[in-house]
Amino acid sequence: MGTKYIDLHLHLDGAITAETAIELAKVQGISLPAKTEKELEKLISVPEGCTSLNDFLRCFELPLSLLQTREGIRRAVQLVLEEQKREGVIYAEIRFSPQLHTRKGLSQEEVLRAALEGLQDAPIPANLILACMRGADNQKENEENLELARRFLTKDGGVTAVDLAGAEALFPTRDYLELFRRAGESGIPMTIHAGEADGEDSVRAALEMGAVRIGHGVRARKNPEILEEIRSKGIALEMCPTSNRYTRSIENMEDYPLLMYLESGIKVTVNTDDPAIEGTTISREFRFLKEHFGLTTEQEKMILRNAAEAAFTSDERKHSLYKNISEIS
Template sequence: MKKRYIELHLHLDGAITPDIAKDLAALQKIKLPYKDERELEKALMVSKDCRSLNEFLECFKLPCSLLQTKEGIARAVYLVQENIKRQDVVYAEIRFAPQLHMDKGLTMREVIESALDGLKKSDLKCNLILCCMRMADNREQNLETVKLAKEYLINEESNKDYGVVALDLAGAEALYKTEQFIDVFKLANELNVPFTIHAGEADGAESVKKAVEFGAKRIGHGVRSVENLALMKALSEKKICLEMCPTSNLQTKAIEKIEDFPIREFMKLGIPVTINTDDMAICGTDMGHEMNLIRNKFDITDNEESEIYANAVRYSFAKNKIKKQLMEVQ
């Protein structure tokens, strides 16, 4: 039977393949400074000897430079959807930070509306997550992101089925601690905007604990939660879903080797887990590869794989009628 996948943790700028990059460059009349395909691939993919998350984040410079116009953003969202559709993904939540796409004068509102335009063009139905960023002097931009997320939010009462569904906090977790962003999530809670938070990747279990205290419905990565049994029990009791990304965690050194990936520990305690690519182009992976990796390394059974898919449906930010449809196509 053909496998079906759901991707809850996918960064737009991390999903720009060489083919998509060339398409975006041609569309916007941008000359790429690479003499051949190999050089372009090298610029877009993380090196095998990547030493940290901060080094990993350097790979976003080129794709971000191609996502600074309305046409580029809309086209990128469409092309990423078409690419993952070919990989048997039936639903995805694509995330991006509007504030990182304003270098050529776009407003945050224009960035979001451009992404929504791209979303409509594919017959693979996806939703958007807006990222706030871990940076030194961007409090106002983060708060504006929250307010715009509220304005464009799709929920059960909406007449639209697809659009913006949640917020996130991304960026250099070890440099800018989760606790520094309490006001961002205070506002999100006041406005009833659901959110996930990158935590427990480059920073320890305390980061995840703070994200849970803030009210995160899901945790991006969360692998360092394994360092604290009480925290793991809390994740299980509160049914907070982990968006796990094995290949990415290896490349950013969140784990030293694949055997350290704590999926079995989490599943044993009843923590809901999902499997995702994170940055499929930068990581050089896809959902089929990620699922095969954990299946082979951790003896994941067919029933467990079905449960991982069901978790992705259950803990997605999609409307209930969309969740029902997704359960039927598994």
């Protein structure tokens, strides 16, 4: 029996393939700036010359333009999860920031409700993570995002956590400490992008916020104290190898710390981040780790078990995921 995957770090706007973009444009009556699927792929794919996270984030403009209506958002969630199922994913958590989808007049709540409608017809179990955005003038929008998460919070089939995403190097994680401490006091589970484009203090700030998962965490590798805190608290790291290579989270991929983290007892998971933009899939991520780092079958199973345990979902769903993982040959 083939491997069954779990993807905990999957951005909606980073998962819009050229095929999906064409479908979304069709149902919304939008003209695309390319005539063929191949030409479109060039517009939504990160260039090999990408030198930073900030350059990487510019690739999201076209996908975001297709995610500004109820129908576009609803259909996108369905199509992305259909693609995930084809890739062997049995459970996914889609993260997105409602404030980025209001250009055509939708409220953040209308954006969220459209995404929830997309989940209803999803071919695999999935949940939503609402992301606050790093930025200079969006405190009000972030506050509203957290309020929506509080109101719609559930254990399955909806909003199960919040996140902080965006340009980490420009807007330090620590600037959002109080905002997310309040989220924690409201009982909202959180994952925080940290240690991707900024250093170890970003990871430390995420821990102080009360994050139970950290997106990436690559740049914490040289601080034993922080790594021990991550290990002892059972914090899961959502690692995304291909993304980290493109965004230069680490200068030399030979130093990529995933196996070091895993062997030290840290709860490592493997994810795609932005599969359409990066041209990757969850199976390719694991294949890369096998070919370049010698990842074993037992280590792969451990990573998948970590993902099942760290998932923002119900105990019943976790039990089902464990059962599926145990069947992997």
